Amino acid sequence: xxxxxxxxxxxxxxxxxxxxxxxxxxxxxxxxxxxxxxxxxxxxxxxxxxxxxxxxxxxxxxxxxxxxxxxxxxxxxxxxxxxxxxxxxxxxxxxxxxxxxxxxxxxxxxxxxxxxxxxxxxxxxxxxxxxxxxxxxxxxxxxxxxxxxxxxxxxxxxxxxxxxxxxxxxxxxxxxxxxxxxxxxxxxxxxxxxxxxxxxxxxxxxxxxxxxxxxxxxxxxxxxxxxxxxxxxxxxxxxxxxxxxxxxxxxxxxxxxxxxxxxxxxxxxxxxxxxxxxxxxxxxxxxxxxxxxxxxxxxxxxxxxxxxxxxxxxxxxxxxxxxxxxxxxxxxxxxxxxxxxxxxxxxxxxxxxxxxxxxxxxxxxxxxxxxxxxxxxxxxxxxxxxxxxxxxxxxxxxxxxxxxxxxxx
Numbered sequence: 001x002x003x004x005x006x007x008x009x010x011x012x013x014x015x016x017x018x019x020x021x022x023x024x025x026x027x028x029x030x031x032x033x034x035x036x037x038x039x040x041x042x043x044x045x046x047x048x049x050x051x052x053x054x055x056x057x058x059x060x061x062x063x064x065x066x067x068x069x070x071x072x073x074x075x076x077x078x079x080x081x082x083x084x085x086x087x088x089x090x091x092x093x094x095x096x097x098x099x100x101x102x103x104x105x106x107x108x109x110x111x112x113x114x115x116x117x118x119x120x121x122x123x124x125x126x127x128x129x130x131x132x133x134x135x136x137x138x139x140x141x142x143x144x145x146x147x148x149x150x151x152x153x154x155x156x157x158x159x160x161x162x163x164x165x166x167x168x169x170x171x172x173x174x175x176x177x178x179x180x181x182x183x184x185x186x187x188x189x190x191x192x193x194x195x196x197x198x199x200x201x202x203x204x205x206x207x208x209x210x211x212x213x214x215x216x217x218x219x220x221x222x223x224x225x226x227x228x229x230x231x232x233x234x235x236x237x238x239x240x241x242x243x244x245x246x247x248x249x250x251x252x253x254x255x256x257x258x259x260x261x262x263x264x265x266x267x268x269x270x271x272x273x274x275x276x277x278x279x280x281x282x283x284x285x286x287x288x289x290x291x292x293x294x295x296x297x298x299x300x301x302x303x304x305x306x307x308x309x310x311x312x313x314x315x316x317x318x319x320x321x322x323x324x325x326x327x328x329x330x331x332x333x334x335x336x337x338x339x340x341x342x343x344x345x346x347x348x349x350x351x352x353x354x355x356x357x358x359x360x361x362x363x364x365x366x367x368x369x370x371x372x373x374x375x376x377x378x379x380x381x382x383x384x385x386x387x388x389x390x391x392x393x394x395x396x397x398x399x400x401x402x403x404x405x406x407x408x409x
Contacts, residue, residue, distance in 0.1 A: 017276030199227030201266035
């Protein structure tokens with residue numbers, strides 16, 4: 001008889017970062033005799049299927065978001081798709097409840113998925129963004145995000161609760177929440193002493209069409225690069241492909257084991273400033289050059305933070321040239337903040353019996369939102385602002401109507 005407790009893992013399908021940082025969590029769950037069940041969509045689900053072919057992998061409703069080719073139009077493009085997002089989130093909530101019932105789920109870990117939460121079982125939220133940057137309305141997006149986080153039994157932040165750290169003001173509050181726990185950076189990569197094979201490693205990720213636009217720009221710019229280049233496109237396909245052209249060695253994608261080797265065989269790395277990539281680079285103490293995804297406040301903040309701290313240079317996508325790579329040598333590179341993650345202690349939450357959990361919720365669950373004055377506003381805020389992915393799209397709108405919204409606080 002299978003007595004393992006089943007834990008549902010639901011990473012957001014926004015590039016590959018949310019899925020890849022769930023890999024060490026899934027491995028830890030297996031080590032401590034839990035049965036992980038994976039649920040996501042798109043490339044995030046495809047990647048985890050390849051990493052864990054022996055596990056149950058379920059498909060959640062996709063948001064099917066179309067992204068702007070111009071970073072300045074990023075939030076407006078997403079705003080136009082709000083009705084579609086709303087329907088997908090509601091479908092996801094129903095799908096989660098169905099999965100919990102059908103597979104007798106004992107606990108849930110959501111990496112930034114809006115519809116992944118249940119009152120009936122211990123639910124954990126993973127984020128490195130407690131403060132959500134959205135320009136002039138950062139105070140508002142942060143406030144609503146924290147209200148959302150309070151619903152969960154725990155919020156795991158993949159960083160250290162001290163200075164220096166990796167996430168900066170994104171992951172650190174002046175007034176911490178009671179359910180927030182800093183678990184240390186998450187990385188599937190380990191440092192190895194291997195001979196250097198590539199002078200430059202390019203690794204791409206993130207939403208389309210920005211991933212393709214950066215790929216095309218970098219291939220053109222790096223034609224005159226004199227040394228060997230490993231170019232990982234970050235395109236998850238049914239079969240892995242690799243080929244060589246001049247100084248380039250191309251891969252459409254790599255699994256975790258291959259990436260670990262590639263990182264250790266490369267002198268420097270050129271990539272986005274996504275937080276999951278940053279955690280991998282920090283684990284290895286690598287030098288890097290960052291090109292943040294246009295329009296994403298989080299990546300722009302991190303790239304500027306590391307530049308200011310003398311860790312790594314950066315450039316806007318449209319302004320990048322091959323000559324800028326020479327700046328890498330004057331920066332100190334990323335620092336390893338890795339700590340021994342106490343998985344056993346973190347997973348104690350999931351040892352709670354469902355009946356005990358339900359009774360505890362019945363006795364102590366309280367309303368955590370301040371938007372009681374208007375049901376419609378309450379619904380909008382909890383749906384559309386409950387994840388960092390969608391926060392930045394409201395910057396322009398809230399610049400005009402924030403004073404009006406204050407009436408509902």
